[in-house]
Amino acid sequence: MTMTYDSIRAVQWLGDRLRLLDQRLLPREERWFECRDYRQVTQAIKELAVRGAPAIGIAAAWGVVLAAREGLPLDAPLAELRAARPTAVNLMWALDRMKTAIAQGADTTALEREAQAIQDEDLQANRRMGDLGAALISPGSGVLTHCNTGSLATAGFGTALGVIRAGAANGRIERVYAGETRPWQQGARLTMWELVRDGIPARLIADSAAAHLMRSGEVQWVIVGADRIAANGDTANKIGTYQLAIAARHHGVKFMVVAPSSTVDMATASGDDIEIELRDAAELLSVGGQRTVVEGAEAWNPVFDVTPAELIDAIVTERGVIERPTAAAMQAMFGR
Numbered sequence: 001m002t003m004t005y006d007s008i009r010a011v012q013w014l015g016d017r018l019r020l021l022d023q024r025l026l027p028r029e030e031r032w033f034e035c036r037d038y039r040q041v042t043q044a045i046k047e048l049a050v051r052g053a054p055a056i057g058i059a060a061a062w063g064v065v066l067a068a069r070e071g072l073p074l075d076a077p078l079a080e081l082r083a084a085r086p087t088a089v090n091l092m093w094a095l096d097r098m099k100t101a102i103a104q105g106a107d108t109t110a111l112e113r114e115a116q117a118i119q120d121e122d123l124q125a126n127r128r129m130g131d132l133g134a135a136l137i138s139p140g141s142g143v144l145t146h147c148n149t150g151s152l153a154t155a156g157f158g159t160a161l162g163v164i165r166a167g168a169a170n171g172r173i174e175r176v177y178a179g180e181t182r183p184w185q186q187g188a189r190l191t192m193w194e195l196v197r198d199g200i201p202a203r204l205i206a207d208s209a210a211a212h213l214m215r216s217g218e219v220q221w222v223i224v225g226a227d228r229i230a231a232n233g234d235t236a237n238k239i240g241t242y243q244l245a246i247a248a249r250h251h252g253v254k255f256m257v258v259a260p261s262s263t264v265d266m267a268t269a270s271g272d273d274i275e276i277e278l279r280d281a282a283e284l285l286s287v288g289g290q291r292t293v294v295e296g297a298e299a300w301n302p303v304f305d306v307t308p309a310e311l312i313d314a315i316v317t318e319r320g321v322i323e324r325p326t327a328a329a330m331q332a333m334f335g336r
Contacts, residue, residue: 005165005198008151011050011058013116016069018062022049023152027193037070038063038077045084045091048184052153053227053263054122056085057094061115064098068108087236087277087304088227093262094118122155125260125318126162133163133223133258133316134172142175142219143167144210147238148190149225149258159258160223161194163316168200175218176202179210181238183283183301207240214251222248226259231334233309233325234271235259239302245311254313261317264334271306279303 010021018035024047025031033049035041041063044050050059060081067077082095101114137143143164150161157165167173176195181187188204195202205213213219222244228236235241235257248255268274281299285291293299315322322329 005169005200006151006157007198008194009156010152011055011062011119011155013062013065013112013119018059018066020044020050020059021152023051023190024049026152026189035059035063035066038067038072038081041066042080042084045081051186052148053088053090053225054154054159054260055152056088057090057262058115058119058122058155060084060091061094061098061118064095064102065108065111065115068111074102085277086275088263089265089268090227090260090262119155122260122262123157126154126157126159128318129159129258129260129316130157130162130166132318132321133160133256133314134166134170136254136256136314136316136321137163137167137172137221139172140174141167141172141221142177143173143221143223144177144179144205144213144219144244144253145191146179146187146222146224146241146244147181148186148194150191150194152190152194153225158194159225159260160256161191163223163256163258164195165198165200176200177205177213177219178202179205179207179240179244181240182207183287186238210244211247211251214247214253219253221254221256223256223258226257226263227304228268228274229257229259229264229315229330230268230270230274231266231330232270232327233312233315233322233330234274235307235309235312235315236271236274236276236304237307239305242305242307242311245307249311255307255311256314256316257307257312258316261319261334264317264330266330266334271308274304274306276302276304276306
């Protein structure tokens with residue numbers, strides 16, 4: 001059943017170049033562009049043309065392949081790609097896999113196989129997580145999601161949105177709400193685009209309407225992705241996630257984090273140790289490139305926050321489900 005809603009592939013390797021769907025332009029325009037060298041991949045990651053933790057990692061792996069095809073020494077490309085975004089651990093994880101392959105003497109063909117494996121494994125993991133997460137949800141439920149965690153953010157199917165796809169396919173999820181996700185509007189622009197494209201009934205809400213929605217009884221689960229999960233279960237995700245977890249606990253709504261095991265960083269003890277990316281204040285002072293705030297105004301623009309483990313009811317990865325995560329439970333499943 002989980003294959004029903006699965007029509008989008010935003011990261012495509014064409015044999016000698018990487019084809020990406022430009023996520024900055026959706027939903028107004030579905031424009032694809034091609035990266036023919038690793039610098040273009042690095043720029044695409046920095047500028048959010050490709051975004052979502054798993055997709056960033058996959059694109060970076062292909063960036064290494066492009067550098068190898070150019071015959072370049074790979075230390076500099078690895079470093080530049082790694083520095084493109086600081087918070088999502090999948091980027092570092094994918095590059096470390098490529099670095100290990102390089103250290104083992106991989107040629108360009110072998111590096112291409114490794115990048116393809118990273119992409120294929122992500123899609124397989126997403127389908128597995130979709131089944132595991134949907135199984136936690138009672139039939140006929142309503143859910144709220146935040147940011148974009150779907151096919152656009154991954155190899156396909158999605159993490160949190162994969163659970164929603166699976167749940168919609170098997171009748172467990174009847175109502176889907178998506179927060180708009182300021183300032184980049186990933187929920188409004190991207191998640192709603194995916195849901196409408198796949199024929200899943202959904203409603204957009206203003207980010208500030210979430211607590212009021214929970215109070216109405218229309219949603220039983222908040223389902224989100226993650227950019228980094230610490231060893232104690234603390235989870236960094238798109239800014240606004242933390243306040244959703246607080247509101248969910250107050251209203252008796254369950255809170256689910258869905259992410260591949262590559263997002264788990266057992267070397268990071270807790271959320272206090274996660275670097276939170278600050279982006280240009282101009283992103284908050286403008287909408288779609290049009291300034292909306294008076295000249296001279298300042299803004300603070302963190303793009304992630306950390307949800308403490310005690311506010312999370314379930315962490316779902318392809319390895320299994322951890323309910324009410326603790327450091328001991330995390331160690332049991334992910335300890336090296």
